Amino acid sequence: MKKHSFFLNLASLVLLGLSSCVKCETCTALDTQGEVLYEAESCGRKSVRDEGKTNCENIAAAHGGTCGCVKGKVEDN
Numbered sequence: 510m511k512k513h514s515f516f517l518n519l520a521s522l523v524l525l526g527l528s529s530c531v532k533c534e535t536c537t538a539l540d541t542q543g544e545v546l547y548e549a550e551s552c553g554r555k556s557v558r559d560e561g562k563t564n565c566e567n568i569a570a571a572h573g574g575t576c577g578c579v580k581g582k583v584e585d586n
Contacts, residue, residue: 536565
């Protein structure tokens, strides 16, 4: 019984560790001509990611443009 309990606890820890990966969101604000005004990657808690999105929306609105956000990290080429 102890062996079964040990493996169950180990499996729980592994799943918990995998589910706690860092979440990121990249937001880009474009002006009316499609030029990038702002691009930023926000990683961490939802409040941090929401702040990045709000900044993007505010900058886009100030220039009459648009803001778009995608989940995940931006790959450098």
